Amino acid sequence: MPKEVMRRTAADNPYLHKDFHGAMSTGIAYLHERYGEEAVRKYLRQFVEAYHAPLKEAIRRRGLAALQEYLERTYGIEGGDIEIACSEDELVLKVAACPAVTHMREHGYPVADLWVETDGTVNKQLCEGTAFAFELLEYDSETGRSVQRFYRRAS
C-alpha cells in the first residue's frame, strides 16, 4: 500500500471516548485485587476532593441546583436516560441504565465488582463539607440502573 497520512485537529471530532469506562473499570478492579476494598473507596474520595473541588464549592454556594446542572450535563454527554426531581432540600436522580455499564456490557469489558462505588463513594464524597448527604436507594449491578438521593442534612 502507498504511504498514508491522517491529519486531524481537536475541532474535527467530539471528545467522547467511551472505552475509557473500560479503563476506569480495570483500574478499580486492580485496586480492589491488589490493595483491597477500602483502597478503592479511598482513591475515589481522593479523586473527588481533587477533581470536583469546584463542583463542591458550587454546591456550597448554590445548593442542589449546581449539582442538578452537573448531572444533566454529564449524563447528557453520555446519552444517559435520566429523570431528576430537585427542590432546595432534595434531589432524586433516577438512572434508567448507567451509560458506562451499558458501554462496557456492549463491548465486552468486565465491569468491576466495586463499580457501584463510582456512584456510592463519589456522591457521598461530593456531599462531604456541604449541607447535603447522599444515599443510594437502588442499584442494579447488571445495568447500573439506580435511584440516587441527595438531601439536606438535619441541622
Add this chain to the structure above:
Amino acid sequence: MISCTEFIPAYSELFKFLEAQGGKQAVVDYWEYISDNFLDNLRELVKEHGLRGCWLYWSHTLNEEAADFTMEIDDEAGEFRIVMHHCPSKGRLNELEHIEPYRDYCGHCDVLYRRVLEPLGLECIADLSECEQAKCSFLVRDAAKRGDSN
C-alpha cells in the same frame, strides 16, 4: 458515574494514589497490568494486520479522543508514526488549574504500548521531550521489514 470525559483526571489521580502506596514501582506495575489486560484490541489488530494494526487501532482511539495529530504509515518502509501536536489527555490536565497532573503522567503511554508491540516484533521509539507542552511523537518500526530493506 464518572463520565468518560472525566477519566483523564481520574487516571492521573490513580497514578498519584498508587505512588503514595508503593512508590513509582507501584505505578509501573499498574501500567504493565493495563497493558496486559486492557490492550487486547491493539494486540489482536497487530497480530492480524501487522504494522497496519497500529493504524487501525489509533484511527479509532485518537479520533474519539479528539486529538490534534498527524498519523502516517509507510508499509513498504515498515514505519508507523504518530506526531501528537496537542495531546487531548495531557492538554486537558494542563488546563485544569485546580489539580496537579501526576508528575510522570505521559510515561504511561510508552510503557503500555511498548509492552504490547515489542513482543510482536515492532520497535518503538517515543519522544516525550515536549510532553509537558502536550506534544510527543511515537514511531513504530517493523523490524522484519527493516531487515529486508537493509
